[in-house]
Amino acid sequence: MSLVNFTTREITCKIVYYGPGRSGKTTNLQYVYAHVPDDRRGRMVSLATQTDRTLFFDFLPLDLGTISGFTTKFQLYTVPGQVYYNATRKLVLQGADGIVFVADSQVRQLDENLESLRNLQANVLEQGVDIRGLPMVLQFNKQDLPPELILAPGELDQALNFRGLTAFPADALHGAGVFETLKGVAAEVLRRLSQGDGAVRRI
Amino acid sequence: MSTTVVEPWAEEPLLRYVAQSGARLVVVMTPSGQVLAQHGFARAVDLMAAAALGAAIMAASGALAQQLGERAFGALFHAGQRHGIHLAPCATPRGPLVVLTVFGKETSIGLVELFHEEFAAALHRAAPAEAVRAPVLAADFEADLNRSLTSLFRR
Amino acid sequence: MDLNPRFRFDSFVVGASNRVAAEAARTVAEAPGAAYNPLLIYGRSGLGKTHLLQAIGFQVQERAADLRLEYLTFEAFVERYHASLAAGQLEPFRVSMLETGLLLLDDLQFVLEHPEAQAELLWLSEALLGAGRQMVVACDRAPAAIAGLDERLISRLAGGLVVDVTAPDLATRVAILERKVAERGAGISRPVLETVAELTATNVRDLVGAVNRLIAFQAVSETPLTSETARALLAGEMPGPAPGGAAGPDAAAPPAPAGVATAAAGGEPDEFAAFLSAVSTTVAETVDAWRGQVGAAVLRWQGEGYRTRPLEQLLLAEEIPDVAGALAAYGAAVEELRRLAAEVAAFDPAASGHACLRDPEHLEEARAFAERVRAGVEPPPAPARGLTLADYVRGTANDAAVRAVEAVVAAPGAAYDPLFLTGASGTGKTHLLHAAGNALLAAHPGLVVACLSTQVFVEELAQTLAAGRIEWWRSRYRHADALLLDDLQLLAGREQAEQELFALVDAFAAARKQLVLTADQPPGQLAALSARLKTRCEAGLVLELTAPDRPMRAELVRRLLAARDVAAVPDAVEYLAGRPADSARAVQGLVNRALARMDPATETLTAATARLAVEGRAPRPSQAQAISAPRAAGLDPLLSSREKVVWDWPDIAECLVEEWR
C-alpha cells in the first residue's frame, strides 16, 4: 500500500490490529468508531461469525481531513485471532503499514500472546517483509481486570516486548489507551516514512 | 477419496451430490467455517484452510451485498484453468450452511449448479430439527471448531 | 534564507500602530535604493516587522527578478560569516555578499551576542550603501538603545529612515483576526472574534495562535463556537483530554471530559481532537521535514562559499519538490565545480577563486573558464629528442656525471636534487643534460620535463614580463615535474631572471622535484648567481666534466666515423685520438677535417690521409660541406656547436626592455 502520494497529495495508512483470539482487537475498533465524528469515519465493516468472532476482518476507514495540504486517511483492520483462521489472517496482513499487537493481559493468556507473536512473525516473513522494518506498537489490553488475574505492564513488557517497542496499557472496553495506541502507531508509521527513504515513497 | 461427516444425516445426500455433480472436493460447513461434512480432503490442515477461506469469502460477499442493499447473493462461481469453484449457501432447519464445491473439467458449472440445488434440498430434508446447537461459549469457540475437525479425520 | 510566501503587502493588516512603517516599506519596495536607504524598522517582537521585510523582498523580486535579494537574520549572517571563515572561503563570501541588490537584515538585536561580526556588518553596509544598494533592517528596539553597538554602525544604519511599529489597537486586532480566519476558510462569528481580540495579549503572533486553537476546536465540535466557549478555551485550560497512556486500573469509568463543549452526539470529541492534533503535528513534521533538509543544505553550501539560489527556489515551491533529486543534482554540480577549481588552481592559483566557479547554476560558464585557463598553458620546452644517453660517449672524464644522471633518472627528486654539472664548454654538458631529460621522459611517461638553456629562459621571461602574464609563466614552469637548465653562467646581469629562477628552484626543492643545472664553472665561482641561489645549487651534488682522455677520444672518433659510415683503419683512429683535444667538440672538429679530404663512400681513412688533412694546409671545403661542417677549429667552439648557436636572434628591443625596467 503506498503511504504518501505526492502527485495526488494523499497519505493513506493501513494499520492492522493483530493478536490472539478475544484479546480486544475488534473492541479497539468499536471504541474508535464510537468516538469519531460521523463525517470523519466510514461505515465499519465486520466480517464476523454469529458468535461475533472475527472471521475475516473488521474494517474501519478514518478520514483525518487535510493536514499540511495532504488528505490523510487511515484504514484500521483487525484480524481473526483464532489459530483456526490463520489462512484468512495472512490475507489481512498484506500491505500493512503499521501493526498494533493487542496482547491479552490475563495471566492464563500469556502463551496465546507468545504464540500469536510468533504467528505474526511467520506470516509477515511469508510475505517477504522484514518484521524489524515494520512500524509496530504493543497494547496491553484488559488492564481493568482485577490485578490478581492479570500481569502488570512491566511484566508483560518483559515477557512480550523483545524489540523494545512502545507499549500502551489499555482498557479497550472502556476506551482507556485506545486513542493513545492509535496515536502511537500513527507516529511510528509517519516517522518511519520520513527517516526511511528521505524522498518519501513516490508513486 | 474419502467422504466423512460429523453428523450421519449429511452423509447420504453428500455421496449422491458427489456422484451426480462429479465434484472433486466438497465441504459442507457453518458460516463460521466449522466443517460438518467433507469429501476429497486427505489432511485436516487443507480442510481447515479451505473452510476458513470459504467462510471468509461468503462473509465478504455478504458484506458487499449489504453495501449494495442486496439481501444475499446466491451462488458464487470462480472459473479456473483446471478447476472451477462453486460456493453457495443453503438454508437448513439446523441453521444456514455453506457448501464449497471444487470441480474439474470432467463436469460443468451447469451440472454442479443443477445438482447443488438438489443437494441443498436434500440437506434441508435430512437435517434433524432437534435442539438448535447450544450457543458456543466464547471460551471454547475454537475448541468447538477443532472438535469437528478431529471427528472428521479420526475414523 | 527563504521568503515565506504568506508574508506579502496585501496580507499585512495596516492599522494606526503600523501605518507609517507600512508606507515606508511600500515606497522602498517600489524604488529600492532611491528613497529611504537604509530603512530601519524597530518594535517589540510579533508586531509584523518580519512580515514587512519579506513583503518588501517579495514585491522587489516580482518587479526586478534579476536583482539579487538576500533575506537574513543577523544570526544567519553570523553563521555564514563563521562558516566561510572556517572553510577559508572568506573572499568568496564577501564577493557574493557584495553582489546583493537588496539586503533584508532581521533581528539586528542579536548583534549583542556576536560583537566580532559587527565589523564585518559595518564593512558590508558601507560597501552596499556606497554602491547605492537598498538595505532594510529590523530590530526589536531602537538602534541607539542597543548597548555596545559600534557608533559608526549606529550612524550608518540610522542614516536613512527609522520607523517604529507599536502594538495593534482593538480595531486592528479584530481586523487581523478576521483576515486570519478568512485565510483559513473557517467560519467564526464576529462577536467571538471581538472577545478574542479583547482577551489576547497585544502582539500579532499570539492572535494567530489563538485563532488556530479556535479553528482546530471548531473543526471537531458540532455546535458553532460561542463567545463563552472561546473565552474558556483561551482562558488557558483546554477541555481535559482522555487520560493518556498511564491509564491504570482506576480508569474504569469513561472520563467525564472537564471543561466545556462536550459534543452531543458520538461521545467525547476531545479524545479524537487530541488524537487529530497529535497526528497533524507528526504529518506536518514528516511532510515538511524536507524543508528543514533543504534549509540545512543551503546554510552548508553558502558556508562553503557557493551560491545556493537553486536550493532557495526549492523552498518557495508550493508543491513538495523532489528533494533528494534536487540535493543530489546540486551536490554533483558543486563536486564538478570543486574539480574544475582544483584543475584551474594547478595552472593559475589566483583564477581558482573566480566567481563563476562558485555558482552551481552556471556549470557551462565554469567549464568554459577552466578550458580557457587550461589552454593558456603550453608545456615548457622539452629536451631535444636527438640527444640521448645511448649515443653519449662515456669515459673516465664523465663517468661520475653519467652515473649521477642515471641515478636521477631512476628516482627523480630523490637522489641528487639539484644535480649541478660543471665543465669547460664542449665537454658534453648540454648533450648529457638533454640526454638526461629524454631518459627521464622514457623512464616516466607522462612526466613534464622542462629542458632549456638559460638564454631561452631569460628571453621568455622578458617576453612574458612585457605581456604582463608573469603569473601564467610562473605556473607554467611550476607545473613541470623536472627542470633541466643549461649554461647558468648566462644569467650574468639578469637580476630579474635570477630572482625568478631562485623562486622556481625554491619551489622545485620544496616539491622535491628534480633539478639538473649546468654551468661552465662550479656554482661558487659563478658571479651571476646570488648567494642564496649558490647555496641552493650546492645543496645537491656538484660534478665536473673534464676533457675527454685518450681512450674516450678514440671511442668518440670511432662513433663519429661510424655515424658517417666511413671505414677507417685502426691506426688512423689512433692518430686522431692522439691529437690534443680538450673537448668532445674538438675531437669532432678533427674528424670532420680528416673526412673533408676524402669521399667517405669509396675510400677508407688511413693514418696518412688523416695526418695530411689535420697537419697539412686545410683544403678549401666544398660549398655543401661548408654548411654542414663546422668552420675551421680556430673559431670559438661556442659558435660552432649546434646546440649553442641561437638560430633566431631575438628582437633587440625585448632585451632592452629588460634593462630599462
Next chain:
Amino acid sequence: MSDALQQSLDRLARVRGMRGSMWVAAEDGLTVAQLLMEGVRGKAVAALAASLARKVSGTAGAVGAGTVRFVQMETASGTLLVAPAPPDLLIVALADPQVNIGLARLEMLRAVRAVAR
C-alpha cells in the same frame, strides 16, 4: 448476436409439438438463450444436454466418426434434439413424441449455419 439467437428459437418454436428450445454454452452447460413453455426445467435441460453432447462427441471421436452434427433422443414422453454449433454453442430442442422431426432438424441446422457465420 442475441436477437439472431432469439429469432432462430422463434422459428423453431413454430414447429408443431415443440415444447421448448434453447441455446446452451457447450462448455459450461449454462443457458445462453431460451424459449420454454411452462413446466420445462430449463437449467436441467441445458446442463444435461451439454453433458450429453460432450459424451456423444467423445464417443464419436473415439470411434473416429468425426464431429457430431445432430443428436436425436427419443423417449417415451418426448424427444430431445441437440445440434452443436461450434465452437462453443449448442441448440437444444425439447418436443412431444409426434413432433415433425425433419422440419425441426432442418430449422436447427439452418440456425446452426446462421450462427456459424
